[in-house]
Amino acid sequence: MDPQNMRSPLARAIGLGSAKEGAGRWWAERVSAVALVPLTLWFAASIIAHTGGDYATFIVWLRTPLATILMILLLIVLFYHTALGLQVVIEDYVHFATKFAAVIVARLGCYALATAGVVAILRIAFSG
């Protein structure tokens, strides 16, 4: 037995396929994808409806509870899905130590952008 690992070979093997992990991530990709179908279509329809509108009209719309809630949900799910997708691309094309750095940068970047977007929405919703 590997002296570095006190767990028995059986304990290490149970629940682990050749990929070791990934079923959870695969499921997260699917759930976020399904959630994004109505959210992105709602967003696209809303933006089209506001074409040519002025700033005040846009802000009034963003301040309605439904728009505020759906925009925040869109940002969270969109950047979660983006982080998962970029991770797959990075893992396929980037190797060695850069891979881990790139995945971390992509993840943190997505979280930072989602936070910035949510804060912007909240400021619009609750200011004045």
Next chain:
Amino acid sequence: MSSPTTMRPRPLSPNIQIYRPQLTSVLSILNRMTGILLSACAVGLVVWLVAAAWGPQSYAAVQGAIASWIGQIVLFGATFAFFLHLCGGIRHLVWDTVHGFELRSIYISGWAVVAASVVLTVAAWVASASMGG
């Protein structure tokens, strides 16, 4: 027999550059490329929202950039990338239910994705233009 100091090039399995492009492979590559492109668009979405939260002047500046001809070209490309990734993603979700794997079904769904993406992109821009954009 080669000397141990010379590195013999290791045999590699055929990769994408070997094969003739097919609808299946092109859509697979496009789904990934549009995903990367839409990641960049998501950054633009946040810039746009932050500008709106900042105030009317910064919002007007971003709206002006979008309204420029280069902004409109980028937005049109982003619209098509969005619908291609959306329709391609739905095709993948159907495959996840273990349906539509016959060669005939794969080509039907593939062309359906292309047709739906073109129709939805045009429809979105026609609808936007009718709103006074």
